[in-house]
Amino acid sequence: MSTTETVIQLENVSKKYCKSLKRSLWYGVKDLAYEFAGSCKQRGRLRQQEFWAVDGISLNVHKGSTLGVVGPNGSGKTTLFKMINGILTPDCGKITIKGKVAALLSVGAGFHPMLTGRENIYINGSILGLSREEINAKFDNIVAFSEIGNFLDMPVKNYSSGMFVRLGFAVAAHCEPDILLVDEVLSVGDVGFRLKCLNHIKKLMDRGVTIIFVSHNMNPIRAICDRVVAIYNGKIIAGPDEPEPVLEQVQALFASRHLSQADHTDVPLGPPESLIDIHEVELLDLENRPAQTFSHDAVFKVRVHFTAHQRIENPSFGVEVKREDGVVCFINRSSHQQFQVDYIEGKGFFEMTIKGLFLASMGYITRVVITDSSITVPIVSKVGPKFIIKSPIPYSYNGVYFPEASWSFERE
Amino acid sequence: MTTDHETVYTPESRVSRSLTAAKKEMWRDVKASWDLARQLTLRDINGQYRQSLLGIFWAFVPPIVTAVIFIFLNNYKIINITETEIPYPVFAIFGTTLWQVFLHSLTTPLRVVEAAKPILTKINFPKEALVLSSLGQSLFNLGIKLIILIIVFFIFKIPLTWGVPCSLLAMGILILLGLGIGLFLIPIGLLYTDVSHGLSIITTLWFFVTPAVYPPPTSFPFSLIATINPVSPILVGARDLAVQGVLHNPISFCVVTILAMLFLMVTWIMFRLSMPILIERMSA
Known part of the structure; x- marks a missing residue:
């Protein structure tokens, strides 16, 4: 309008x-x-x-x-x-x-x-x-x-x-x-x-x-x-x-502020020098081929390439998937799923694999974050590519979730 | 207001704008705030009496108590008040009631604006509504006080004359005089609480230099009470008109009336100019 x-x-x-x-x-x-x-x-x-x-x-x-x-x-x-x-x-x-x-x-x-x-x-x-x-x-x-x-x-x-x-x-x-x-x-x-x-x-x-x-x-x-x-x-x-882009900048700015307060070191305010750069976020299918459209039950992989400019102990990786109208579908964190990394430094990538998202047919947005061990403060967060889910139910379907279910029927 | 309506906010002083534009704006705001003023007046009056068993009875108490004290003191010759032309109880009750009417209209604007602070810092509405609401509350207060005066009329069998409607007009002028002074106090009174603290002392003293419970003195220097004090000619005039049907001192009555109206206009404009600055200090 x-x-x-x-x-x-x-x-x-x-x-x-x-x-x-x-x-x-x-x-x-x-x-x-x-x-x-x-x-x-x-x-x-x-x-x-x-x-x-x-x-x-x-x-x-x-x-x-x-x-x-x-x-x-x-x-x-x-x-x-x-x-x-x-x-x-x-x-x-x-x-x-x-x-x-x-x-x-x-x-x-x-x-x-x-x-x-x-x-x-x-x-x-x-x-x-x-x-x-x-x-x-x-x-x-x-x-x-x-x-x-x-x-x-x-x-x-x-x-x-x-x-x-x-x-x-x-x-x-x-x-x-x-x-x-x-x-x-x-x-x-x-x-x-x-x-x-x-x-x-x-x-x-x-x-x-x-x-x-x-x-x-x-x-x-x-x-x-x-x-x-x-x-x-x-x-x-x-x-x-x-x-x-604006929210990303803001989050990056305040992340650096929080870190500096925690360390008692003085980091001047203004666009921060980031501790980690995320270069690329890839969405991949079962055969590790880049994809934009996924079937609701297909394997879904997110691969994130980054460079850590400093050594960061016990980082936690996170992936958020949000429906295009803003509804957050889930936020997965490596630390919640008992996946530990002792430290990161220099170049690397992390990958999250889900065997089937079972989401309803619609467009989705991804966002990836890397946080410190406390998980509360993102060190870096970046919006990833968009993708589309195709399920047997048409696009106008309103629910969030399209779970796999088995049905039965008996006459009594 | 339509989408085409354009509003511009700049730091320039509003005094520098043309007088006709300012008058137009004032008139527009007065018209726009009519509904709101009525709502605010009803809200304050309703809210005031809802938690009270005796309700408006409390409005009768102060003038009657003051009058009774003076009637007592005068009867037992504890104080010596010159002979009045009308029975002293009538004289005293009229005097104290009219004083209360004036006092109410003087203190209401500051009270109303003070109470509106939380709205002023959060909603932009025509501030004229607060002035009109103060006026409305003062008129309501006058209405209640008139009940006392009507009872006095009956008890003492005072003859009804053409002075009675004229007296009502004089009471209206008394209220406008009070409103003008009340608005004058707002700019500084909102910034510093000293004004409201000082006000109760000053008005008590003011009561004693107003010929409310004694007739206007004629010998110098006490005669100054009647000539310098702007409340004197209006209050005395209203009482004389109601009870005796005559105005003893029409010249000073008219002069004070004209000055009071001019003063009200000036203080109203000052109120308009000062509100944005005062709101800034409220939220700071």
Whole structure:
């Protein structure tokens, strides 16, 4: 649905914050005085104890596209969101927005604990810019979506946190914006509701709504975003580009950070010098011939050629297979299957063989990782080739798994 | 708003924009926030009384208690208040009730914006709704206080005159004066809590230099109380109009009314300009 029309344009946008509360308040007084005097010369420069939370970001988002924003805590994602939403004004640069923006920064903001769910739907709806008539028209849908049911007339202070979030999301989701900003809110709520929210977001995408999506969880980002941008220390460090290359860069960067912290050695931040290079990922059939299409019960081999620039003790190899719509089918690790390698250094390859994947007919994506002995931090991860599974059931089959089964029948 | 609607955010001070554009924007926001303001007002009023058995009864207590104290002190000649033209209990109850109306409208804006902090840092909505909601809550408070005044009218068999509707208008002006001062306090009051701490002391003192429970003094320097204090002519005017049907000092009443309206306009614009900067400091 993405078009070439730009709906969000950020030109060299910056925002600063102050580390000290006392100073921050005093700067607030000064800023007020400058604002009343019609001057903005204090805006563009840093005063004592101030730092750039967002530092010179330029970005264009096209109508109908879905942009993922990744980055560690405190990298400036939320500040950026608040500026796009107009809650904060930029200190430098210019932001141009076309259309109505809605932000899911925090669901249920504005809920009054003493009032019932019903009353709060109206209040929250009007804070989000809906008129009373619009809320009346959408009321039943909101209630159905939130799955609140019988608790609608109970004060929200007695709601469970899940119910609170569900109601908040349900109201926000029915605002019908042109641009929707989603920030982390999906990390709460149970799995079922998260999926429902993702589905709702997908529906909005189909309707041509432009979406910017922030999440720490890479899976929804892979599942729904067509482009991803990575932010660190207020700056763009990778992208905007297709999800996989950006996420790879980010993972590599943070892997090197974790390692350096563990070793107490100082590795400067920035694109890391990788410890291991993966040169090639091959998908092979039974006779070790490269293949792209596999029968569901055929032998499936992944061979990974790498060079370890340093000696790495007890590495663990991993292969992830993901359906093209983002559903992770499995992640196999050598260490889980009692396959030990004492160390790797220099050139080498590892191979994983599966006697039959028994997956449903569809396109799949592979990813390979090499981790250190702790398995938690990938040293290197790389997206491998795509492949297709052909099973006797046609392509439209929806299940993940196509197990081999035997059948029997008897009359009694 | 349609897709064609374009919004631009830049760091420039909004004072530098043209006045007509600013007025247009203000008017647009006032209109856009009408629904929301109503919702917020109802939310705050409902939420306030839901956990209370006696509910709005508590709104009657402060003016009555203050009035009773002064009636007692005056009856037993503990304090010496000059003879009033109307029965002293009527005089005192009207005075304290009107003072409470003013005080409520003065303290509400800061309270409302303070309570809205979590929404302000997360949702972009027309901030005018907070001003209108403060006004709505003050008018609701006036409505409740009017019940006391109506009861006083019955008990003391005060004749109804054309001054009564005029007095209601004067009470409205009293509220707008309070709102103007309340908005004036917001920029600094939101940054530093000193303002709200100091406010309770200052308003207590202010009560004593307002001719609420005593008639306006005529001898210098105490007559300054009536001339410098902007609350005096409006409060005294509202009481005189209601009880006696006359306005004793129309000139100072009109001057203060005009100044109060101008002041409200200026503080409202200041409120608009300061909100983005204040929100920055809230989330920082």
